[in-house]
Amino acid sequence: MSITSPYSYIFTGFVCILLIGFTIVLRFLLKERSALRELAYQDPVTGLLNRNGLDNFWSNYKSKESLAVLSLDLDFFKEINDTYGHQAGDELLREVSRSLKQVTNKNQLSFRVGGDEFLFIMKNCDPNKVRIMAGLLLDKIARPYYIEGRDVSVTASIGISISQGYRAERSRMLQEADNAMYYAKRLGKNRYWVFGESLMPEQVSPSQPSR
Structure with a gap:
């Protein structure tokens, strides 16, 4: 009959403590990494996906399914910002982002790409659903x-690009959506416009840099 040495118990306990400690540290590091990754793709003001999130979407989008890009810009936001201050402006952006989140599902993504500019992407859609x-x-x-x-009111202008019949290409769709959005503003704001519907290049504002 063998007698187990007390040192073996000590060694076993020490190993268990090391394993438990290693597991805790690993979980902490993975959690921190996940949090940092989330921050990298998330707009700090609205909580929506940011430009990095948009880049990530296009990098991983390899499907030939239909896609629609809605470029959304708030009307007269600068005046609201100048009148009530940047803190009020940020709160207004958060409220608008909540409106976007309310209609977002697994086939839709919303982004804040800068200032009062937002993008809304719809997958597996047809033109009628996009207009709705x-x-x-x-x-x-x-x-x-x-x-x-105080009560603050704001409207938006939306430009739409739809990839019906051709593969979604980032630069083309973003530019088309932007051009359609500027045209919607020229028509009087608080409306949407689909690129290609009686829209000629010379009718829109000068092209802005692609996002």
Whole structure:
């Protein structure tokens, strides 16, 4: 009959402690890495995906399924920002982002790409559904917001590019959506426009740099 040495118990306990400690540290590092990755792709003001998130989407998008890009720009946001201050402006952006989140599902993604510019991407869609969504977004955004003790109203202009019949290409779709959005603003704001619908290049504002 063998007698187990007390040192073997000590050694076994020491190994167990090391394994437990290693597991805790590993979980912490993985959690931190996940949090940092989330921050890298998330806009700090609105919580929506940011430009990095947009880059990540296009890098991983390899499907030939239909795609629509809606370029959304708030009307007169600069005046609101200048009148009530940047803090109120940021709160208004957060409220608008909540409106976008309310209509977002697994086939739709919303991004804040800078200032008061947003992008809304729809997958597996047809033109009629895109128009319905654009109208819904306009209605949800054009409502009074209670910002720092006052009612603030804002509207939006939306430009749409739809990849029906051809493969979605980032630069083309973003540029088309931007051009259509500027045309919607020229038509009077608080409306959407689909690129290609009686829209000629000379009718829109000078092209802006692609996002």
